[in-house]
Amino acid sequence: MLKAAIIGCGFMGSTHTESLRRLGIPVTGLCGIDPDEGQNAARRWNLGTAYRAYEEVLADPSVDVIHLCTPNYLHYPMAAAALRAGKHVLCE
Numbered sequence: 001m002l003k004a005a006i007i008g009c010g011f012m013g014s015t016h017t018e019s020l021r022r023l024g025i026p027v028t029g030l031c032g033i034d035p036d037e038g039q040n041a042a043r044r045w046n047l048g049t050a051y052r053a054y055e056e057v058l059a060d061p062s063v064d065v066i067h068l069c070t071p072n073y074l075h076y077p078m079a080a081a082a083l084r085a086g087k088h089v090l091c092e
Helices: 011-022 035-044 054-059 072-084
Strands: 004-007 027-031 049-051 065-068 088-091
Touching (some): 004 011, 004 054, 011 065, 027 054, 035 049, 049 054, 054 072, 065 072, 072 088
Parallel strands (some): 004 027, 004 065, 065 088
8 A cells, every 4th residue: 555745734734634544545744844843743643753854755665655735836846856766746
């Protein structure tokens, strides 16, 4: 089964997390704009991993799919890096 990670802890990040859970898709963790935001969201959404930077998500071999729930101007560089890392990408 594919495992997902969320990048972005705003409204869309929470929406994607809830949607994935309802579909039975494991969410390995998330990454916020800074480590504090990520830690707070991980506790709030009951996720075990709060990545400190999106590069950590890319390096995690347990992550198959990345959901980019970030501002639009960050989509291209993050999506390109994720694809180079061999990850599937869903861009909000």
